Structure formats: C-alpha cells, structure tokens
Amino acid sequence: MGNALRFRDDAAHEEPAVTLDAFLGQTNATAVRLESDEDARKLIPQLGQLALIEIAFPKFRDGRGYSAARILREAGYTGELRAAGDVLVDQIPYMRRCGFDSFAPEADIDTAALERALSRYEHVYQKAADGRSPVWALRHG
Numbered sequence: 001m002g003n004a005l006r007f008r009d010d011a012a013h014e015e016p017a018v019t020l021d022a023f024l025g026q027t028n029a030t031a032v033r034l035e036s037d038e039d040a041r042k043l044i045p046q047l048g049q050l051a052l053i054e055i056a057f058p059k060f061r062d063g064r065g066y067s068a069a070r071i072l073r074e075a076g077y078t079g080e081l082r083a084a085g086d087v088l089v090d091q092i093p094y095m096r097r098c099g100f101d102s103f104a105p106e107a108d109i110d111t112a113a114l115e116r117a118l119s120r121y122e123h124v125y126q127k128a129a130d131g132r133s134p135v136w137a138l139r140h141g
Helices: 020-024 040-049 064-074 089-098 111-119 135-140
Strands: 031-034 052-057 080-085 102-105
Touching (some): 020 031, 020 040, 031 040, 040 052, 040 064, 052 064
Parallel strands (some): 031 052, 052 080, 080 102
C-alpha cells in the first residue's frame, strides 16, 4: 500500500474492515469493506454502529465507489469513509467532494501534487456531499 491519507481530526480507526457479507451476518463489527459491485444501501440501517467504511477501487476507472460514498453521506453517515486501491492523485479532490475523508492508495501519492490538485479550483459547479456551494448559487445568492 502507498501512503495513507486522512482528512479527519479524530483518531484513525484501527479495526480491520470485514466484508459486507460478514458484517451483515453478525452485529459487533465497526468497520466494513464494500467491493465495487456491492450495494452501499445495504449498510444504511446499521450506519450508526460503523466507525469506518472502506470502499474498494479495483481500477482507477471504476467510478461506482463515488456513488457509494455519496449514498452513504446523504444517508447521514458521519464516520470515516476510506477509498482504497487504485486511487490516483487527480481523483482525490473529486472523491473528497463525494464524501471520502480517508485514502489508502496502492501507490504512493506525491504530497506536493496532491496539494496542487486540492487547491486548483476555488469554486465548484454542482452540489455534492461536501456541502460546498456551487458558483451559480454564490452568484445568485
């Protein structure tokens, strides 16, 4: 694994994430891993017991994890949401907009390149899970 990144003030959750099937089959886990083909909505009834949801990105071009993150955040999940796998530096700003606040990339991320990517655009064009106001709302508000 590359360098882990967190954008949270709380302590990192250290419990290993269990599979979705294992989580749904028992009641005491506080960390779960969703594969890209699994439905995040299955977790909604148990969001309150979860401290970490890790979403797998098997290939950088697989965008299903973005949707899963947004579904979970819009359902009220406030715990750590980690993108794990083939995560590239230019994807992280968009992943943050969808609600990810933790990253476990396979390859190392250049921190200078990440800072440039995160600060590249001052305004956004649409609403997302991060709650930032789109530029049109700022202009007309």
